[in-house]
Amino acid sequence: MLAADPADGLCRRTTKAVLRFVEERTRLLSLTVFLSSKPVPFDLNWAYTLGSVSLFLFVNQLVTGVLLALYYRPAVSEAYESVRFIEEEVTFGWLVRQLHAWGANLMILALCLHMARVWWYGSYKKPRELNWLVGFCLFLLTLTFGFTGYLLPWDQLSYWASKVGTEIPGAVPVVGAYILKAMRGGEEITGATLGRFYAIHTLVLPAITVSLVFIHLAMMRLHGITPLPGREDSRKVPFFPHHVLKDAVSIYCTLAIIYFLVVVCPWKLHEKADPLVTPEGVKPEWYFLWTYQYIKYFPQQMGAVSGKVVGILSSGLFFALLALFPFLDRGDERRPAKRKLILGIGFLALAFVLAMTVLGFICETEHTILGTHFKFDILGIPEVVKKP
Ligand code: HEM
Structure with missing residues (x-):
């Protein structure tokens, strides 16, 4: 029999001593064990991995965001050039920027799907x-990340889309002018806007989001994950490694999708921003497009108030209803087949948002469909320009 290596024993004792030192002072190890050892029903399906996919995408944003911040410069005279430098000169800079840009879009999509899963299974x-409410705040924070980050490259599209985007809250009566000034740091989009968007994007939002993610996960751990409706008595298995393996497969697929998008349709950097040249067809990002399009259908004036204001307030109401949804749908029933009304309302709302998004994309464009050339006006209504 071989004698035990004394160096081995020393190594193990030192590791134990370091871990005990950290544990006694921070309780970090107990917290990690608490968060990762929760038992979960063995039959959770793939939709239950969407929260972890969102978490993975958020960590991707943090890591790539820090790397971008090493080279990015938040000044009107340097922002665009610094992004170009990252894309063209920095080793793997293009990859980091692409992962950040595509990661942001996929994170919003993953959150929508995660919300849909929570909603479908009640x-x-x-x-x-309250955990829904915390999650909803995380969703709003993620949208704000998207809005503030969009301006940072300081190219034509980002400049004009931010101008349009800040005009929307600016139209709210009484407080609108103050909101607009606070957002822009003045009347127009200038270096002051860029500076505050950068500070909010890199300092304020990450700090609040990280804190809320901890609260969200701790609350989820506290109550345990909801079993599939009607399968409340399913056998329980440890979270690690059973569910973690499933999460890992979904995360791996997400990575494959991001890399596919990065390679096949890289995120473009357009011309440098020029406040004197308005490009054609400026539209906000896809996740804001439905609100932008919806507001257009209101007439100029509705009685004493402007139609735009009614549009803005009613889309605000839509978000408020979504936030307060758990307090409106209060029954115990979670089986989808028994919640036809609630799910029906949800599907109608989803169809409306999708329809507005499609109209938002199609408006102010021209397309040839089955040989006929159409021009879509500002409301997305087609006009035949040329027949086959
Ligand atoms: C950064 C954003 C978010 C992250 C990282 C995140 C992460 C997670 C994770 C890992 C879980 C457990 C596994 C799963 O259900 O997939 C979870 C559960 C949950 N999430 Fe989120 N989430 C986020 C945003 C949201 C949003 C936007 C909502 C809804 C408005 C939401 C509502 C919930 C609820 C109610 C649960 C408990 C579900 C249950 O017990 O079955 N979360 N979240």
């Missing part, structure tokens, strides 16, 4: 109402 019901 996982927002008692006692998880």
Whole structure:
């Protein structure tokens, strides 16, 4: 029999001593064990991995964001050139920028799907109402990340889309002018806007989001994950490695999708921003497009108030209803087949948002469909320009 290596024993004792030192002072190890050892039903499906996919995408944003910040310069005279430098000169800079840009879009999509899963299985019901609310705040924060980050490259599209985007809250009566000034740091989009968007994007939002993600996960751990409706008595298995393996497969697929997008349709850097040249067809990003399009259908004036204001307030109401959804749908029933009304309303809302998004994309463009050439006006209504 071989004698035990004394160096081995020393190594093990030192590791143990270091871990005990950290544990006694921070309780970090107990917290990690607490968060990762929760038992989960063995039959959770793939939709239950969407929260972890969102978490992975958020970590991707943090890591790539820090790397970008090493080279990015938030000044009107340097922002565009610094992004170009990252794309063309920095080793793997293009990859980091692409992962950040595509990661942001996929994170918003993953969050929408995660929300849809929670909504479909009624996982927002008692006692998880507050966790839905925390999640909803995370969703709003992620949209704000998208809005503030979009301006940073300081190219034509980002400049004009931010101008249009800041005009929307600016139209709210009484407080609108103040909101607009606070957002822009003045009347127009200038270096002051760039500076505050950068500070919010890189300092304020990450700090609040990280804190809320911790609260979200701790609350999820506290109540345990909701079992599939009707399968409340399913056998429980440890979270690690059973569910973690499933999460890992979904995360791996997400990585494959990001790399596919990065290679096949890289995120473009357009011409440098020029405040004197308005490009044609400026539109906000896809996740804001439905609100932007929806507001257009209101007439100029509706009685004493402007139609735009009614549009803005009613889309605000839509978000408020979504946030308060668990407090409106209060029954215990979670089986989708028994919640036809609620799910029906949800599907109608989803169809409306999708329709507005499609109209938003198609408006102010020209397309040839089955040989006929159409021009779509500002409302997305087609006009035949040339027949076959
Ligand atoms: C940065 C954003 C977010 C992250 C990282 C995140 C992460 C997670 C994770 C890992 C889980 C457990 C596994 C799963 O259900 O997939 C979870 C559960 C949950 N999430 Fe999120 N989430 C986020 C945003 C949201 C949003 C936007 C909502 C809804 C408005 C939401 C509502 C919930 C609820 C109610 C649960 C408990 C579900 C249950 O017990 O079955 N989360 N989240």
